[in-house]
Amino acid sequence: MPNGNLGAGLMTLPVAVDAMGGDDAPIAVVEGALEAVREGLDVVLVGRRDAIAAVGGESLPMIEAADVIEMSEEPSRAVRTKKDSSISRAVNAVRDGEASAMVSAGNTGAVAAAALLRLRRLPGVARPAIATAFPVPGGRTARVLLDSGAMADCSAQWLHQFARLGSAYSRIRFGVAAPRVGLLSIGEEPEKGNMLVKETHQLLAADDEIDFYGNVEGGDLLDGPVDVVVTDGFTGNVLLKSLEGTASFFVRLILERLAEGGEAGAEALRLLAPLADEMSADNIGGAMLLGVRGVCVIAHGSSSPKAITSAIRSAHRMVEADLLGELAAVSLPSPPADHR
Template sequence: MKIAIDAMGGDHAPESVVLGVDQAHAEFKDLEFILYGDEKQIRQYLKAKDRVEIVHTTEVISMNDEPVKAIRRKKDSSLVMAAKAVKEKKADALFSCGNTGALLAAGLLIVGRIKGITRPGLLSTLPVVSGQTGAFNLLDSGANADSKAEHLYQYALLGKYYAENVRGVKNARIGLLNNGTEEHKGNKVTQEAYQLLKADQSLNFVGNVEAKALMQGVCDVVVADGFTGNAVLKAIEGTALGVMSLLKDTIKEAGLKGKLGALLLKDDLKGIKTRMDQSQYGGAVLLGVKAPVVKAHGASDAQTVYYTLKQIKTMLDEDMISEFTSYWQTLATKEA
């Protein structure tokens, strides 16, 4: 199994990307890695001697580049070359910490959509403070700002498949993100989507869910348009960081009493931090394209890169894309 990696994408590239690859290389003996980027910079950090190939590229797509234009004009960029490797079957999956829009464009324009998927969506995995599964999937978390009801319905099917076949959730509960739990709530799109989800008996649809309930484990898959989903994603991330920062400041300001209390609760506080660490679930997955295309946060460190590569390995081990394509064709046949 080979993973094509945009080694130049992200705030701390290529260092954090390469160090994360080294960690994954040491643990997963059945993985091979193709690193695309500036060979001289990559070799500064690379420890692995086998199962790793470096393909030198001369261009980098920055965070400020316009996504589609960059994909079309920067043909020798690390991201475009990595995407082409997947398209040409030289690699099985694509990974980047770089420009989100450019990665989405590369996934759609180079890797390509699965037949029948009208609007691939970005799926993120987020922790919960209660519930049996410990996390929930949010789809779409930023690929499409505007969506129709039928797109939200497809996101439910995509999210259900990922939750059950990659995360191992049984009979995943599907919730529609809305501004109230009542059936009549929301705008025209969410009201239409509600009826589509309710009518599909194959879905364990639990109805509308509010943003305030997501971290309580109210459902396993949350469906939303990309604009709303991305806003919720960033609000949760920001709140988690804010709470941790507030806790640290409170302990410092409490003087000796606070420090003693923190010392006594050291292991418990570490447990909370670990439980709320989104990076342990890997990156955001572009679902609906012909190969695993996964995006980690631009500020990712080596540990986050490692977790994301582990996530990709799980997807490859489960042959997720091939299985999902067959599953989707079966659904299309039934509808016909």
């Protein structure tokens, strides 16, 4: 197992930012990157030079990439066929020592596939997982959900590894000394859940290297007793998008009602504004692909410039914290038999 020097020497390198990824790319990405530079962070944009220059990014360092992987494309095929895509070039920059980390708001599956193909896995890791953090009101520590989309089909052994990786990530990124880990299920009782959940529960309950709380339900993610929630990528992604959709619906509904409330509505809106900012995903800094040999931040497809800046800031911080070295030092349970 490599020691904590796996990520050493990278802090002086820029973060490679996929300028072509996202619903509002390249303008939102370029604006976010420019703000990051104003904060003193090093950035290199990856994408089409003319498109980047057209939205004010000509002053930033660039790595040219002719192709763009669209959101609708099948990730693995797109990564194989579009070798000159902005996602692939950004990952290559990390692999080749041209960048310390990469950020993309593009096709999530393509980012995961490119990172797995080109960066490879950390020693002992069977499969990577996407760790998504959720802001919690009241100054409490953000919650971490993994996997939120990298691996739709999982084994209990993979989820066991996710629990250890997620626990380490919560400690490294959010400073939680002893993160409590919960297993997502349909009930808190150990016998609740499908076969995957029941088998995983047994593995986690017997693991003395994590603080396993037990089963948790979907409602516990934002206001529950744990710091890390573990599940397979299919379930995690459904939960993530359900929460996003529900939050968006109620925010829109509340704003409509407040707009009809005259001065009282305006005052209520003023009081709610700080809470809205506290809970904004723009501040969280994107999701992290854990288990590959590189710091890879996956931002939401609808990321605003503020969200892009936060993602770049998060990437820098994880390089400075030597995330890779810390994860490589985590004792992982033995991978399943099909691990290569």
